[in-house]
Amino acid sequence: MAKHEFGIIDKLDKEKDYSNYDPKEYNCIEVDDELVTEMLKYLKNLRTYHHKYKNPSFGVAYTGVTLIPDTSLMFLHDIASTLNRFKRSQELTDLTCLIMEAKIKGKYIIHYGI
Secondary structure (H helix, E strand, C coil): CCEEEEEEECCCCCCCECCCCCHHHHCCEEEEHHHHHHHHHHHCCCEEEECECCCEEECCCCCCEEEECHHHHHHHHHHHHHHHHHHCCHHHHHHHHHHHHHHHHCCEEEEECC
């Protein structure tokens, strides 16, 4: 089954292109594609950056890299936790915990699509 990966960027480099796949650098967790697909219609209004800070966008780059700013994390958290009420998924529980950790620390989240 295809997986998306989410991790915390400790120090955002606004000049860096994050396109290179490096999930270990960000201690990424995996979330099943089926779960992310269910969230996509709600994520289209999520303020993000695709591949680098200089590319502001909305939603996640399904097959690419998304940078999710701390200002968008509660919106993402609400979507993931609402879906988790119905799905009861450990992956979604882990994602909501990761989001809260990033929010508390004022960090960005990186998303690697499939």
